[in-house]
Amino acid sequence: MKVKVGINGYGTIGKRVAYAVTRQDDMKLIGVTKTKPDFEAYRAAELGIPVYAASEEFLPRFEKAGFEVAGTLGDLLNEVDVIVDATPGGMGAKNKELYEKAGVKAVFQGGEKASVAEVSFVAQANYEKALGKDYVRVVSCNTTGLTRTLSAIQEYIDYVYAVMIRRAADPNDTKRGPINAITPSVTVPSHHGPDVQTVIPINIETSAFVVPTTLMHVHSIMVELRKPVEAKDVVDIFENTTRVLLFEKERGFDSTAQLIEFARDLHREWNNLYEIAVWKESISVRGNRLFYIQAVHQESDVVPENIDAIRAMFELADKWESIKKTNESLGILK
């Protein structure tokens, strides 16, 4: 059986998930929605992907441009088993009613509140919780990054404090800033700590700052240890953790710029770095505290999670079978 998948919102996340769906032998991409016939809509059509108007109100835009749509979101919902909602944050909760009416399962993204779904999801941490579910939320890029590494060392964690340095906008976004400032989230915790707790039960506080860059987020993580561990053991753990890669400053990985260049050198589509990048030299233990620094490619780390979420919702595979299949299909290194 191939699960029929639709994508509502063919933007930064939606287009990458659409591509990832086309790489799966147990899924079929039925179509995507757009609100307007811009270059992304034309590119989707060139790739043979049926484009649907995100709602009837957008049809005149397509008609005016002479762009033939396959129908509207309602028509797409009649064709699919599951819809991946990758619309701007908060819109998914409003769309849910449409999905319920159509009797279609839905995967939501991290811009939605946890209450939109039955489960908040990171495959390696809680795949089983999504088995057979109708509504699953893939948590945000930062929460996914934190959860991937923290779940790997969960048995050692007494308390986590993490500082999130957030990219201001995605590379194709010309409307957001700041371009010459640092914007703190003045309330502590930032939303990231509580969001991690929707997936794994750990003590965690986070604070966050937005800085003028588009490439990646960076996290400085400090863990109060529940039991002793050495830095080399944490290196071993991360070396054996899926979707986490260690990078060495010694080898020229000075910044997020080189991490993205690495993804380009791999000829990854859209220079996706699906894996969380941990700087190996940053892993250190001082007394009962563990420190490490990691970077998150916000445009892509949640993409494999969307694929695994779909597999869990349709019970197509067990956790490690799904993760392995997704990893191989996307060229994820481990």
Ligand SMILES: NC(=O)C1=CN([C@@H]2O[C@H](COP(=O)(O)OP(=O)(O)OC[C@H]3O[C@@H](n4cnc5c(N)ncnc54)[C@H](OP(=O)(O)O)[C@@H]3O)[C@@H](O)[C@H]2O)C=CC1
């Ligand atoms: N970007 C990121 O770094 C990450 C984002 N997320 C989350 O993923 C979700 C999507 O974010 P992102 O991909 O960045 O957003 P984008 O703005 O890049 O894409 C959103 C898409 O939704 C479409 N859209 C806009 N209005 C409507 C509407 N009324 N009905 C249907 N579709 C609409 C837009 O279509 P059109 O282009 O045709 O106007 C656009 O393609 C959010 O929840 C976000 O928090 C999660 C992890 C990382």
Ligand SMILES: O=C(OP(=O)(O)O)[C@H](O)COP(=O)(O)O
């Ligand atoms: O999921 C993300 O960030 P978040 O984990 O800080 O909420 C994405 O980078 C989107 O963030 P945005 O809400 O700043 O566009």
